Amino acid sequence: MNTSFPIRLPALPPPPAALRTLIARLPIRPPSLLLAAALNRVLRPRLPADAALELADHTVEIEVRDFGLRCRLALRDGRFRSAPDHGPVALRIVAEAASYLRLLRGDDDADRLFFERALVMEGDTEYGLLLKNTLDAIGPLLHRPA
Template sequence: MLNLAFPPQLASVVSWLPAAPPSLAFSAAANRLLWPALKALDWQALVGRRYAIRVTDIGLTLRFTVTARGFAPDSGAADLTISASARDFLLLLSRREDPDTLFFSRRLVSEGDTELGLIVKNLLDALDPERVLGRLPTPLARAAQRLMAA
């Protein structure tokens, strides 16, 4: 299997960008893609907690919180930080890779509140990946498929 990674030059540029714009874009995308499926589940334990998703191969950290109305950008210290490559996050979301496999092979790193991490894992396991990925606009869906196939 090809180990696809973003060019180091891209990571060096992205890591210098302010965190707010990508976090705002992520929150908007998560509200469109994840929230319709997530709000049908028991997500109350996520509300008011702070999260960070660190995409290691592009030097990007997304900071957000969960409110009663969905995802919102947040700049505070994270209660839970999850780190992985972009490809591994897509494989995880599509269920082509198991979170435990990624965790024990050190491709997925969880830092912070362990109990919260388990709640997030269980909620993600309850999501239908086809329903989530099916909501992607066509160009993004194609890019995600190419990245996962690499």
């Protein structure tokens, strides 16, 4: 069935406070390694070479607000890699899990989520626009099963 409107996911209940507190205390490296591996599999093969060169060697921090989860990544030597939990970041992106899922599936775009304040981007504006425009050009990274 083809619809002309995005399918909205029901709001996810927030995780229990104790779980969020526990997740927020965990080291940043394990989730960063997992996210880097996922991006190397799903995004990296679709990333144009010129964009990869422009995006390289900048640290991006991604926070999943409702879970207290943070990841730091950088594109180095042609691959996404975890970045240390110290030092400056070029860009910091904060949203709830459902907003990231809507972005990955193409249900919403970053502009809409940004203006609805469901997505916050802080840091190097030029780098942020480059990243956003690159991801927009690639399209959804997750697809619904047929």
